[in-house]
């Protein structure tokens with residue numbers, strides 16, 4: 146099922162018991178973020194905060210914080226591999242977005258002096274953040290100055306006053322900014338908040354502008370088999386998702402830099418952007434009674450990046466025919482990118498090293514850690530992975546450390562973009578011993594006893 150809007154998605158979650166309305170008053174400074182965080186680590190539902198102190202607009206968070214919710218967004222059931230395939234399908238059949246007139250995001254329009262972004266609830270998410278962040282789960286839409294093609298990336302926005310936000314921007318959005326700055330022009334930018342979940346996933350994923358015109362939108366169209374509806378901005382020659390809850394229109398100033406942050410980042414530390422940019426909002430449009438959306442950054446995070454990043458690597462390994470690979474995962478503690486676990490059916494000596502080098506080959510800038518385990522491992526169970534790491538390795542032989550090389554990670558120890566990497570062969574073949582049988586309860590017996598659980602009074 147394709148969702149047209151955030152609202153559509155939230156009603157489906159509510160139907161499934163995966164959404165909770167919080168009616169008690171909650172402080173936007175620190176408290177809301179802490180509730181979101183603790184609910185997230187308990188694998189809780191999406192949360193709609195309806196009574197945020199000092200604000201009338203509700204805020205929703207944790208919309209894609211569990212595998213189940215990501216599966217609903219993708220419209221798939223079954224195994225993790227089903228999700229991977231679905232996520233990758235958008236790249237195979239991109240679908241150009243369609244332009245529509247108006248749209249729900251235009252129900253209210255505020256320009257110039259009527260602009261006040263501080264009316265939206267903007268939590269101070271972490272206790273040591275520089276201030277309230279608006280747009281922690283959103284799309285910043287920019288345009289290639291030469292071709293007019295649009296990009297959408299998720300770049301956080303720190304509220305400075307009614308019309309000003311400071312931003313930390315890299316990758317495709319920064320490349321656009323550099324084009325405008327070279328011409329000494331401000332860069333037009335629109336920010337869409339409260340989008341259907343696949344658009345959020347696209348905004349946070351590295352989707353190449355080589356894919357098709359308006360790459361992120363074309364990708365989502367392909368993924369859901371239905372083009373995305375875009376509508377013209379009020380003050381910019383740009384298109385935004387017509388179904389968004391809130392849209393900010395404005396420009397990013399050329400040749401101005403600010404010291405943005407600190408902000409709690411996805412590597413689990415506070416960070417900031419020394420070369421932060423300034424976004425000046427000129428127009429705000431939104432639905433009647435809009436729903437704001439946000440996210441607390443941490444290494445465990447809303448957004449399903451653990452799944453989406455694993456899908457990309459899995460697709461690459463599969464297309465290369467990497468021998469024996471069964472499953473891959475970028476688990477949360479590696480902030481979804483620095484630790485990679487691969488399970489494989491090992492049949493030949495040297496196969497593990499071949500897998501490790503292929504992973505590093507197709508991901509030139511990481512991951513820092515690779516752990517290879519046997520095909521029967523549960524990649525979502527860290528107890529299982531740790532058990533294999535200690536019981537199937539002799540460190541002098543099975544742990545490989547590379548000399549420093551280029552690295553894209555942002556952990557504090559990585560200096561000048563260089564660091565060493567580690568690979569751990571936690572498989573059991575070709576280690577000079579026959580491993581004894583694993584003494585866990587068999588699948589058949591597990592099923593049998595679980596079917597008696599209620600009868601035994603254990604539920």
Ligand SMILES: Cc1cc2nc3c(=O)[nH]c(=O)nc-3n(C[C@H](O)[C@H](O)[C@H](O)COP(=O)(O)O)c2cc1C
Pocket residue numbers: 281282296297298299300301302313314315316317318319348349350351352440442448450
């Ligand atoms: C919650 C969240 C917050 C993010 N914040 C930023 C940010 O502030 N600045 C940034 O450059 N990237 C940030 N990213 C990563 C980008 O969204 C990601 O690199 C994406 O690919 C950018 O889009 P682009 O590839 O079209 O440039 C964030 C990702 C997530 C999931």
Ligand SMILES: [Mn+2]
Pocket residue numbers: 296297298317351352353354360361
């Ligand atoms: Mn992009």
